[in-house]
Amino acid sequence: MLSSFAAQWLPAIEAEMRAVLASEENAVAAHYGMMHYHMGWVNAHFEAESLPAGKRLRPLLCLMACAEMGGTPAQALPAAAAVEILHNFSLVHDDIEDGDETRRHRPTVWKLWGVPQAINVGDAMFALSFAAVQRLADRGVPAATTLAALRIFTEMCVALTEGQHLDMSFETRSVVPVDEYLRMIQGKTAALIGASVAIGGLVGGAAPGRDEALRRFGQSIGLAFQIQDDMLGIWGDPSVTGKAAGNDILRRKKSLPLLHALGDADVGADLAKILERADFGAAELPTALALLDAAGSRAYAATLMESYYAAGLSSLQAALGERAEQSLLGSTAQWLMQRNS
């Protein structure tokens, strides 16, 4: 069901994004070319290239929410394009902020064209994501609904920058309490998924209150999704994830299980001491993992993930009633929770 929905709508999502990220003007061809490169549509010489597209999870959730509310997904395509373009804007700027030189096995925009152009390319995609939302009005969506969608979209953009601010500020701190971490991923990951679902629902005709329930569903699922990601980063099967066992521990990444163990009264100090060692590496990994076990960090993360998943389902029931679990959104949430990479 999910793969047939995706197969049906992915080409239209891609076409809508291409229509938004377009200019006829030759003088700014490189400006748009860099956007197209980031999207995986062209290579570094701006020649057409067909990279496998990303999952496009957010736009698909947007269209599903529209369908579940009885709307026509085609009408929500501008919103679907908007959330995916916004997501990609944030990746362009994140890559600069984190100093990441590759993304999806290719050099990042800043690496190829420099930080100044990359900042500006991100800004353009940011602006164009708003232009995409406004195209809703061209598809017959009433002005008041389009405006409501823009409000949700804008609040999410602000939340995204707040989450990013917190994430960057964590880098300069040795101790980050778990609740602050959850506040961070609420802004950095969950807000966008929440907005994707809420806006799709609004376009599909969700009555006031229902779009809010859909937003809460998306946010909860987004939190569960991120915690799952954190767990896979430590305990994922290397043959499936393509990353080394304990990868995020080796990178000292402040993800949920590690922060939980660091905050543990019994093992926290020991774990911190190991991580602080200049020569920390694969040899110390078993000891570090044993400390996470002793703190019960894996079970803690799993329980938290499941509670967010349950909260998400409960919000979905508030929006859809009894059919929630069997719905497209319910099945997608379930499918996401079963992934192993």
Place this chain on the structure above:
Amino acid sequence: MLSSFAAQWLPAIEAEMRAVLASEENAVAAHYGMMHYHMGWVNAHFEAESLPAGKRLRPLLCLMACAEMGGTPAQALPAAAAVEILHNFSLVHDDIEDGDETRRHRPTVWKLWGVPQAINVGDAMFALSFAAVQRLADRGVPAATTLAALRIFTEMCVALTEGQHLDMSFETRSVVPVDEYLRMIQGKTAALIGASVAIGGLVGGAAPGRDEALRRFGQSIGLAFQIQDDMLGIWGDPSVTGKAAGNDILRRKKSLPLLHALGDADVGADLAKILERADFGAAELPTALALLDAAGSRAYAATLMESYYAAGLSSLQAALGERAEQSLLGSTAQWLMQRNS
């Protein structure tokens, strides 16, 4: 008249911007603190500081356009705040892109808190400028009008990134034709002034077509304003501008008069040769200025500036009729053209 209008509305513009750039949440206090620092409201320790505010030219033009269309300026305050916040977002990112370490005699945001946080602070102000426009609906502006305002605002944001792209790409080129330069400042400077006036007019009740005439007025005045800036950067009185005589020539800044002279069939090659010298400085300035004179570059710029000013007035007449020159907008345009710093 202008100063009394400014005195009347500047405090309300400032209050509206403060209401938009605000968060009650302690965890993100530094995120908003950096925005407040850039706006000149606090110092680097986030303590209240009363720096003299900027000219606030764009928000004042927005409110004036609203008044001229018979509207209540108070209703357009959210739009006025939006254009000024957007302008300031662009300054935060420009400072990173240009590597500028000071602005208004204080360290820039990136200089104090690093490039990653500064990119993110700019992104937040970008998002919040959209939130500001949406506050129009809270002041009783109809959804369709608010949406129309958002469209103009978004198109302007895209134009801004296009202008910035062109400006940055000029740095890597030795020759830039004058028409490409004009296309650049059209995006980088004129689009925002055009949007400020058009949106103010829309909120004030401008009939379709009239807001477009107002936009053309703002754009033309914006182009004239930038060319005037270029002239002051070369021939301005150092005792008034606070900059050295011929400052922009010494900096090899690709402004209109210099590009005109470089494109001159007779003197262009000679001028290029002088500018390329590694030891180019004050000693060569008289020769360079003489070549600009020989090319007639000052007269060329003055004539172009006046033609944009005249085109602006003509657009203003299309919007306001005979009273255009005596209107707030007409007087402001005239006042801008008389400035000497």
